[in-house]
Amino acid sequence: MFFFNRSKKSSYSDFSAVGLDMHSHLIPGVDDGAKDVENSIQLISGLKTLGFAHLITTPHTLQEIHPNTKESLTRGHELLNGKLPEGITLNLSSEYYLDDQFTDQINSNGVMPFKGNRLLIEFSQISRPHNLEESIFELGIKGYQVVLAHPERYLFFHKQFNYYTRLKEMGVELQVNALSLTPHYGKNIKTIAEKLIENDMIDFIGTDIHHVKHLELLKEVPTTKHFARLVDSGLLKNKELM
Ligand SMILES: [Fe+2]
16 A cells, blocks of 8 residues: 655656646637637647647637537647647647537537547536436447546535445546646645545646646646656556557
8 A cells, every 4th residue: 555655745846747738729710718729729839838849739718718629629729739849749639518519529529538438528517417328428428538628616515425435336537737736726726636636536637728827837747746646556547648
């Protein structure tokens, strides 16, 4: 059994041990992430400096605000052809919000899963979707593996930590946001993220980067003891997506 020494400091100074970032908003002009090609390249170069060699970017597909499709995202992705810094790969997926458009895209084969038929899923941070478990079950029936984006950010789960166990038992993989290991989203979110790591419940770590301010904040993450705990646990599956 892995023993977690609470006083131990991190021996990591960057994200190279993770290698692949699987949650980011790097496609120009399609969501609340990168604004234009120049901004995209700035973010991608910054991620390279942080130690990543592979990126799978996940712009929002969210019917009411960012009603993207495979086609609109692919067009955006193509704008970056031939412009990437050397030594970095950029592949495309999406962060899917559980809504009617997502259901339509599932039914018409219009989604872009990660390797392993995994889909990065999010939903309201204010109230739990009434059909959450049915949706997860349905996706499983259709052969998809659900990866829940930033479980620590759903405030309604905080008082029922056992629900995370329930999700894991349902086969859901959990992706912590790197910045949740810093005070960026607030103390409660940090506490839950740390608890998920201490309980060996995290499968993926992602930057969820939207803008250049995040680059500066991300520098701090590898030096935190929970980042070291997560990487040293051997449980991270980021590299399985390569
Ligand atoms: Fe995101």
